[in-house]
Amino acid sequence: MAKSILLATFFSLLIATTFPAIVEPGPSFACDGQMGSFPFCDRSLPINARVSDLIRRLTLPEKTRLLVNNAEGLARLGVPHYEWWSEALHGVSNVGPGTRFGGNVPGATSFPQVILTAASFNSSLWEEIGQAVSTEARAMYNEGLAGLTFWSPNVNIFRDPRWGRGQETPGEDPTVVGRYAGRYVRGLQNAFDAKDPNRLKVAACCKHYTAYDLDNWKGVDRFHFDAKVSKQDLEDTYQPPFETCVVEGRAASVMCSYNQVNGIPTCADPNLLTKTIRGDWGLNGYIVSDCDSVGVFYDSQHYTATPEDAAAIAIKSGLDLDCGPFLAEHTGEAMRKGKVSERDIDQALTNTFTVQMRLGMFDGNPAAQPFGQLGHKDVCTPPHQQLALEAARQGIVLLKNHRAALPLLPARVRTVAVIGPNADATFTMIGNYAGVPCGYTSPVQGIRRYAKAIYQPGCRGVACPTTDLFRPAIEAAQNSDATIMVMGLDQSIEAELRDREDLLLPGHQQELIQSVSMASRGPVVLVLMSGGPIDVSFAKDNNRVPGIIWAGYPGQAGGQAIADIVFGQYNPGGKLPMTWYPQEYVTKLPMTSMNMRPDPSKGYPGRTYRFYTGNTVYPFGHGSSYTKFTESIAQAPSMVSVPLDGKHGCFRNDTVSCQAVRVSHTRCSGLFMSLHIDVNNIGPMDGSHVVFVYSTPPQGHGAPSKQLVGFRRIHLPSNSQQQARFDIDVCRDLSIVDQFGLKKLPIGSHLFQVGELTHSVSLQLMKV
Numbered sequence: 184m185a186k187s188i189l190l191a192t193f194f195s196l197l198i199a200t201t202f203p204a205i206v207e208p209g210p211s212f213a214c215d216g217q218m219g220s221f222p223f224c225d226r227s228l229p230i231n232a233r234v235s236d237l238i239r240r241l242t243l244p245e246k247t248r249l250l251v252n253n254a255e256g257l258a259r260l261g262v263p264h265y266e267w268w269s270e271a272l273h274g275v276s277n278v279g280p281g282t283r284f285g286g287n288v289p290g291a292t293s294f295p296q297v298i299l300t301a302a303s304f305n306s307s308l309w310e311e312i313g314q315a316v317s318t319e320a321r322a323m324y325n326e327g328l329a330g331l332t333f334w335s336p337n338v339n340i341f342r343d344p345r346w347g348r349g350q351e352t353p354g355e356d357p358t359v360v361g362r363y364a365g366r367y368v369r370g371l372q373n374a375f376d377a378k379d380p381n382r383l384k385v386a387a388c389c390k391h392y393t394a395y396d397l398d399n400w401k402g403v404d405r406f407h408f409d410a411k412v413s414k415q416d417l418e419d420t421y422q423p424p425f426e427t428c429v430v431e432g433r434a435a436s437v438m439c440s441y442n443q444v445n446g447i448p449t450c451a452d453p454n455l456l457t458k459t460i461r462g463d464w465g466l467n468g469y470i471v472s473d474c475d476s477v478g479v480f481y482d483s484q485h486y487t488a489t490p491e492d493a494a495a496i497a498i499k500s501g502l503d504l505d506c507g508p509f510l511a512e513h514t515g516e517a518m519r520k521g522k523v524s525e526r527d528i529d530q531a532l533t534n535t536f537t538v539q540m541r542l543g544m545f546d547g548n549p550a551a552q553p554f555g556q557l558g559h560k561d562v563c564t565p566p567h568q569q570l571a572l573e574a575a576r577q578g579i580v581l582l583k584n585h586r587a588a589l590p591l592l593p594a595r596v597r598t599v600a601v602i603g604p605n606a607d608a609t610f611t612m613i614g615n616y617a618g619v620p621c622g623y624t625s626p627v628q629g630i631r632r633y634a635k636a637i638y639q640p641g642c643r644g645v646a647c648p649t650t651d652l653f654r655p656a657i658e659a660a661q662n663s664d665a666t667i668m669v670m671g672l673d674q675s676i677e678a679e680l681r682d683r684e685d686l687l688l689p690g691h692q693q694e695l696i697q698s699v700s701m702a703s704r705g706p707v708v709l710v711l712m713s714g715g716p717i718d719v720s721f722a723k724d725n726n727r728v729p730g731i732i733w734a735g736y737p738g739q740a741g742g743q744a745i746a747d748i749v750f751g752q753y754n755p756g757g758k759l760p761m762t763w764y765p766q767e768y769v770t771k772l773p774m775t776s777m778n779m780r781p782d783p784s785k786g787y788p789g790r791t792y793r794f795y796t797g798n799t800v801y802p803f804g805h806g807s808s809y810t811k812f813t814e815s816i817a818q819a820p821s822m823v824s825v826p827l828d829g830k831h832g833c834f835r836n837d838t839v840s841c842q843a844v845r846v847s848h849t850r851c852s853g854l855f856m857s858l859h860i861d862v863n864n865i866g867p868m869d870g871s872h873v874v875f876v877y878s879t880p881p882q883g884h885g886a887p888s889k890q891l892v893g894f895r896r897i898h899l900p901s902n903s904q905q906q907a908r909f910d911i912d913v914c915r916d917l918s919i920v921d922q923f924g925l926k927k928l929p930i931g932s933h934l935f936q937v938g939e940l941t942h943s944v945s946l947q948l949m950k951v
């Protein structure tokens with residue numbers, strides 16, 4: 184989702200002129216009052232019976248007008264118009280037309296942009312944020328200000344550092360992205376409620392399916408891009424986050440993307456939609472197109488000869504809802520021409536109505552339903568705003584702390600120069616797909632709680648096109664006890680429809696940092712706001728800049744979180760969820776190459792920590808603390824035996840004859856091995872540490888050089904110890920994917936890595 188504001192505006196105009204929406208005063212609900220006597224309103228009936236009753240009552244023209252995001256009302260049945268498109272990536276957003284702020288709800292809690300929240304590596308935090316967001320979303324629905332179908336989260340991996348939407352994702356690792364997706368969706372939907380797991384608080388959506396992570400790079404845009412993806416990369420990198428989002432998160436929706444994968448638009452691929460999402464993963468929900476995807480594959484990609492063919496192929500492939508007018512315009516004609524059957528249309532409507540029923544949208548006035556008491560008093564509550572602050576603190580990463588220059592001590596630092604185009608940032612802090620926050624604390628406001636601040640922007644905006652504001656910035660640094668420079672990017676540099684071409688700080692920013700650090704009387708702390716990585720080697724290698732902090736886009740309370748960390752009120756524990764590559768990286772491979780693995784014939788260096796072996800500015804998982812942690816392996820097996828299924832052999836006589844065995848030919852399901860890791864905080868401060876467990880499979884098979892199989896954030900007071908136990912799922916975590924896309928378990932030595940420690944586990948086969 185979705186097109187730029189400009190395109191989105193154009194698009195809503197288009198819809199408005201095609202199908203004038205019924206304008207209703209305030210909220211109105213299906214099955215309310217005397218309209219509640221239809222069987223589809225009867226809550227004692229099973230949902231599938233109610234859905235069939237409703238569909239049975241519809242005419243064909245009515246049906247086709249329900250295949251689009253601004254679904255037309257059915258006045259004769261008391262069903263109001265419904266706008267399906269709402270967004271809640273990191274707080275309730277007004278990017279989609281289904282949500283607006285105003286009246287009793289001028290804003291909602293704006294959590295950090297996802298890439299920073301991911302950096303906390305705290306999965307319970309991810310779920311808590313989802314719960315807070317869905318509470319505010321439900322409250323806004325009850326106030327008539329929002330829908331209940333939110334097209335979040337974005338679970339594409341951050342494949343290339345140039346991607347303008349990398350900020351929306353939980354980073355580059357499929358396991359982390361999947362785990363984030365599962366927990367956030369669970370928080371949003373509340374579908375794990377033991378009393379009624381079928382009931383949804385709001386409906387989430389895993390997007391953009393699949394291999395979508397290029398927006399607009401050197402003339403190649405997402406509307407025309409054909410992602411050439413190998414079976415191996417598809418199965419071990421691009422698909423897993425979606426699978427986890429649907430299977431473990433039980434997401435109620437998946438959105439197919441604009442791009443093609445190997446020559447087929449994702450929204451027109453029955454293999455990707457019906458077979459994989461519904462068949463293999465068992466989606467209980469609806470599949471929606473990205474906004475105007477169907478129009479895009481007809482108009483821009485010329486994938487079908489006629490618009491009716493495009494409508495028919497989308498529906499027959501498994502698409503249930505079109506964000507855009509295309510299906511409402513062309514499905515009727517497609518049916519008349521025999522390209523699609525009414526049964527196919529009914530199937531799509533069954534999937535969308537079922538989700539609406541699970542949301543309670545056909546249960547009459549929501550006031551009497553679960554979550555019915557939520558209202559404007561539940562939006563921007565102090566606990567939610569505190570959680571937004573907490574998320575920013577937990578995510579922010581201390582990249583460098585030369586000779587413990589940080590934290591700054593308020594007793595010694597009375598005057599601080601606060602410099603940089605992001606030093607007084609507000610809007611920049613909330614990133615894209617944001618809403619209207621409850622309020623802001625900018626960095627300079629946060630810092631003023633600890634010291635007297637002299638604020639100088641130094642640049643005109645992050646583009647920093649001139650040096651004419653340098654002088655007052657340099658003078659401020661000369662006259663202060665310490666200097667905090669808040670630099671980096673914003674949506675003018677990285678955004679939807681805007682990929683970067685390089686990884687450097689824009690304009691004269693680097694020069695400003697160098698000039699100020701030469702002149703500064705006290706230590707210089709560089710704070711970077713960005714979604715994507717920045718090559719700051721010049722500062723990493725320069726001890727006139729002893730402290731570097733990455734703050735992502737830290738949300739409404741970001742300035743306070745930054746100040747709390749700089750002044751030691753909070754001990755940072757965030758870790759990078761993506762590799763920070765040097766600038767040369769972008770000259771070594773085009774953004775259009777989807778290959779994760781290195782390609783020596785083209786000189787491509789590979790992508791992400793799983794495959795890239797070149798130099799980094801900062802690696803995946805990097806992040807320091809004000810205290811010191813040590814780790815040791817307390818307990819681990821040296822051997823794991825996997826039983827074969829008895830039907831397939833890997834033994835010739837009594838000797839193992841294969842190097843790897845297909846997972847489906849074993850009985851590894853439910854087989855776990857445990858690692859116990861002791862963590863000690865031997866430093867002076869309480870703090871949080873993230874334990875990362877990697878495994879390196881036996882080489883060959885095109886396996887990753889290492890793969891994260893577990894992570895956990897733990898909090899430890901100074902001078903204390905705790906044990907973390909990891910249950911490694913043998914089928915899932917020790918398997919690799921071969922070049923045909925098949926999951927296999929390599930036989931032999933799997934090397935586990937925890938920090939500096941390694942431990943080898945031998946995987947053997949057992950005859951049954």
Ligand SMILES: *[C@@H]1O[C@H](CO)[C@@H](O)[C@H](O)[C@H]1NC(C)=O
Pocket residue numbers: 835836
């Ligand atoms: C397996 O054992 C049989 C009989 O013991 C023998 O004839 C055969 O050569 C063996 N095959 C291999 C591959 O070792």
Ligand SMILES: *[C@@H]1O[C@H](CO)[C@@H](O)[C@H](O)[C@H]1NC(C)=O
Pocket residue numbers: 305307308311573577871896897898
């Ligand atoms: C994870 O986040 C939750 C929610 O903010 C917090 O209570 C908990 O302490 C965090 N865990 C760690 C280890 O920091």
